[in-house]
Amino acid sequence: MFGRTITRQLSPTALRRSLSTTSGSRLKINSDRLLETLHSTCEWGAAHRYGEGPTETGMARLCLTDDDAKVRRWLQDEAEKLGCMVTIDQMGNMFARQQGSLGSPAPMTAMGSHLDTQPRGGRYDGILGVLAALEVLRTMKEHGFRTNYDIGLVNWTNEEGARFPKSMCSSGVWAGAIPVESAWGLTDIFNPAVTLRSELERHGFFGQVACSNDPATGYPLGAHFELHIEQGPILEEAGKSVGVVRGAQGYRWLTITVAGRDAHTGTTPLAARRDPVLAASKMIVASNVVAKKYGALASTGVMKLPRSSSTNTVASDVTFTLDIRHSQDRIVHAVQDESLQAFADIAHEDGKGVSFDWTLDTDSAAVEFDETCIKAVQDAATHLVGADQWMEVTSGAGHDSVYTSRHCPTAMIFVPCKEGVSHHPEEYCSPADCALGTQTLLEAVVNYDRRRE
Numbered sequence: 001m002f003g004r005t006i007t008r009q010l011s012p013t014a015l016r017r018s019l020s021t022t023s024g025s026r027l028k029i030n031s032d033r034l035l036e037t038l039h040s041t042c043e044w045g046a047a048h049r050y051g052e053g054p055t056e057t058g059m060a061r062l063c064l065t066d067d068d069a070k071v072r073r074w075l076q077d078e079a080e081k082l083g084c085m086v087t088i089d090q091m092g093n094m095f096a097r098q099q100g101s102l103g104s105p106a107p108m109t110a111m112g113s114h115l116d117t118q119p120r121g122g123r124y125d126g127i128l129g130v131l132a133a134l135e136v137l138r139t140m141k142e143h144g145f146r147t148n149y150d151i152g153l154v155n156w157t158n159e160e161g162a163r164f165p166k167s168m169c170s171s172g173v174w175a176g177a178i179p180v181e182s183a184w185g186l187t188d189i190f191n192p193a194v195t196l197r198s199e200l201e202r203h204g205f206f207g208q209v210a211c212s213n214d215p216a217t218g219y220p221l222g223a224h225f226e227l228h229i230e231q232g233p234i235l236e237e238a239g240k241s242v243g244v245v246r247g248a249q250g251y252r253w254l255t256i257t258v259a260g261r262d263a264h265t266g267t268t269p270l271a272a273r274r275d276p277v278l279a280a281s282k283m284i285v286a287s288n289v290v291a292k293k294y295g296a297l298a299s300t301g302v303m304k305l306p307r308s309s310s311t312n313t314v315a316s317d318v319t320f321t322l323d324i325r326h327s328q329d330r331i332v333h334a335v336q337d338e339s340l341q342a343f344a345d346i347a348h349e350d351g352k353g354v355s356f357d358w359t360l361d362t363d364s365a366a367v368e369f370d371e372t373c374i375k376a377v378q379d380a381a382t383h384l385v386g387a388d389q390w391m392e393v394t395s396g397a398g399h400d401s402v403y404t405s406r407h408c409p410t411a412m413i414f415v416p417c418k419e420g421v422s423h424h425p426e427e428y429c430s431p432a433d434c435a436l437g438t439q440t441l442l443e444a445v446v447n448y449d450r451r452r453e
């Protein structure tokens with residue numbers, strides 16, 4: 001009686017929502033099917049065998065190669081079998097859309113990632129996210145479950161930037177951050193006669209719709225959820241099974257040039273030198289000390305000496321890079337400022353001193369994902385593993401979600417990968433973690449769908 005009273009008071013929309021709430025929590029993904037699909041489709045691009053087992057290979061499925069085209073066509077077929085409408089845009093991004101029960105024209109809630117890999121990549125980076133999305137759609141279809149709003153999957157083109165050197169390339173175009181002409185014009189690093197656009201056309205993936213989030217010309221999204229392997233050791237070391245990603249680190253890349261003076265190493269006393277290599281070395285150490293103090297990251301990946309440098313000559317100059325990262329922009333800035341102050345002191349410390357100059361090459365602001373999406377993931381994770389088995393993390397790597405977050409509510413789910421190894425043939429995510437991540441994705445999008453206005 002009580003239940004009927006409540007039911008009568010609910011609007012048709014709210015009633016449909018309460019019904020889908022009940023059935024949504026009972027949906028369980030099929031982990032055998034997920035794993036079978038993942039490994040069988042990895043036959044397109046399998047490479048770098050490292051063990052005896054049938055799945056013990058890495059992947060070399062570079063963007064828009066014949067193998068990539070095969071898995072794309074397969075994905076399109078599978079999505080269409082589920083009754084999805086598949087749309088391909090002019091960067092080859094694939095959108096598969098399942099209609100929601102409200103018949104709303106609002107953009108779909110998307111589950112996206114990428115099917116392309118590094119030349120020596122693994123079976124999980126990106127691939128897990130797309131195939132988990134397919135498994136979620138299959139599970140919903142199988143159980144006759146419909147979300148309120150349209151829901152679907154996205155396969156973003158050229159996330160890795162390995163063959164056509166621009167990472168997160170097509171989500172970047174979609175977000176308006178990368179001009180489409182420059183993306184089309186990217187040339188194959190192995191064959192300059194081949195462009196990304198010519199490969200899109202060769203494989204029939206140059207779609208009709210503009211690659212844009214603009215509702216008038218492109219394919220806007222209502223939200224974007226991405227399941228991805230962590231690609232780092234934090235979850236495994238903390239003994240947690242799910243990472244709720246709050247955002248992505250901000251980073252700044254600097255190039256520092258230190259100028260000294262060539263001098264004979266045997267005849268020039270230390271006090272008479274202007275030694276740029278000594279100063280640069282101390283600067284790198286100092287940046288590490290500053291970063292540690294703030295809990296940030298500072299790294300030097302490139303150090304260049306003049307071609308004419310020799311063992312018995314103090315070098316004339318040296319250039320090094322500095323990559324500073326933290327989840328908060330103000331910390332990135334503080335590490336930069338304190339490091340540069342330390343560099344100024346170091347420049348006077350030894351001999352007759354050196355001079356230095358610096359340039360800011362890249363400034364990428366920290367990204368904070370959407371609170372409602374994050375909450376949808378948190379609730380899913382708490383339901384599945386309990387509040388003490390998941391943790392909040394910040395992504396250290398770039399992902400398509402970083403670009404989507406500029407134009408639609410976005411969140412990511414991380415699952416652990418063995419020893420944090422990624423971009424390597426032995427990259428490994430256990431079947432249980434693949435399944436848990438996929439179930440978390442399902443429950444997160446259902447949670448979000450219920451809360452969508």
Ligand SMILES: [Zn+2]
Binds near residue numbers: 114125126
């Ligand atoms: Zn990836």
